[in-house]
Amino acid sequence: MSTRLSIIVPVLNEAPGIEAGLDALRGLRASGQELIVVDGGSRDDTAARAAPRCDLVVTAPRGRAWQMNAGAAQAGGDILLFLHADTRLPPDADRLVIDGLAKSGACWGRFDVAIEGAPKMLRVIAFLMNLRSRLTGIATGDQAIFARAADFHAVGGFPEQPLMEDIAFCAAMKKRGAPLCLSARVNTSGRRWNKHGVLRVILLMWRLRAAYYFGADPKKLALLYGYAPHEK
Numbered sequence: 001m002s003t004r005l006s007i008i009v010p011v012l013n014e015a016p017g018i019e020a021g022l023d024a025l026r027g028l029r030a031s032g033q034e035l036i037v038v039d040g041g042s043r044d045d046t047a048a049r050a051a052p053r054c055d056l057v058v059t060a061p062r063g064r065a066w067q068m069n070a071g072a073a074q075a076g077g078d079i080l081l082f083l084h085a086d087t088r089l090p091p092d093a094d095r096l097v098i099d100g101l102a103k104s105g106a107c108w109g110r111f112d113v114a115i116e117g118a119p120k121m122l123r124v125i126a127f128l129m130n131l132r133s134r135l136t137g138i139a140t141g142d143q144a145i146f147a148r149a150a151d152f153h154a155v156g157g158f159p160e161q162p163l164m165e166d167i168a169f170c171a172a173m174k175k176r177g178a179p180l181c182l183s184a185r186v187n188t189s190g191r192r193w194n195k196h197g198v199l200r201v202i203l204l205m206w207r208l209r210a211a212y213y214f215g216a217d218p219k220k221l222a223l224l225y226g227y228a229p230h231e232k
Contacts, residue, residue: 003098006034006077006149007089009054010067014085015044021085022053029055033094034077038067064141065158065165072149072157081146086189087113089144093184097146100180108147108173109180110139117190125202134181137174141166142188151176161218163208 007025011018022035029035035054039047040062051057060070068082079097083089089111090096100109112130115122133139145166155172158165173179192201 002032003079003102004032004034004077005079005081005094005097005146006036006072006075007081007083008036008038008068008071008075009083009085010038010040010060010064010071011042011046011050011085012040012062013042013044013046015042015046015049018046018049018085019053021088022050024088026053027091028089028094031094034075036071036075038071040067063160063162065160065162068165069157069160072152075149078149079146080149080152081144082141083144083186084141084188086191087142087144088187090184090186093144093186096182096184100182101146101148104180105177106180107151107177108145109182110143110145111182111184111186113140113143114185114187115142115190116187122190130181133179137179138167138170139179142186144186145169147173163218165218167209 005028007028009021014021018037022037025035034056036056036058037047037050037054038058038060039050040060047057047059056074058067058070058074060067072080079101081089081093081097093111096111097109101107110133113126115126129140129143133143139145151173155169155176157169159168161168170179
């Protein structure tokens with residue numbers, strides 16, 4: 001039996017772009033990969049627009065960790081890939097992930113990332129994100145983290161906290177082995193950077209990461225962040 005990929009997309013009020021985002025995954029679905037959308041209580045018609053374009057729509061409490069875990073609980077794939085609604089995978093993402101894990105022996109990994117937007121600084125930020133990830137073995141959700149389903153469930157999935165769930169998950173997975181760092185790029189929206197200002201977002205994220213490293217409560221950090229788990 002061939003290895004199957006389950007792509008899990010947490011969403012919240014993504015109606016304006018959800019159709020284009022899911023249509024971009026049509027080729028992966030056609031090749032037999034599973035696509036699950038997990039709605040966190042959207043006040044628009046995100047779920048209704050998503051339903052014809054995916055295999056399953058799941059409802060879960062708001063928050064990426066809760067939503068991704070809910071999607072993983074329903075997934076039938078051997079490998080789980082967690083994708084932000086405004087991030088685009090390369091067309092051959094399934095082969096890159098499946099073959100990459102098989103050849104490397106790794107149980108999890110992530111893609112390099114490119115950030116869409118006009119400011120040239122976004123290219124530098126993406127380069128530094130990719131470099132930092134390779135050096136530390138820690139990825140962010142923008143990099144389309146993936147893991148073998150058995151290993152994902154073995155570590156308990158994503159810690160159900162409102163912020164830094166991706167950092168905590170990677171730390172747990174590192175204990176099972178180093179990540180597969182794919183040089184192929186996913187393209188993610190720079191909307192948060194453009195909206196709030198590149199420098200301001202950089203300083204905020206450094207502050208939040210430093211505070212988390214020194215043991216700050218993720219709930220308090222989420223308040224500083226603005227508790228917008230689906231907004232970049």
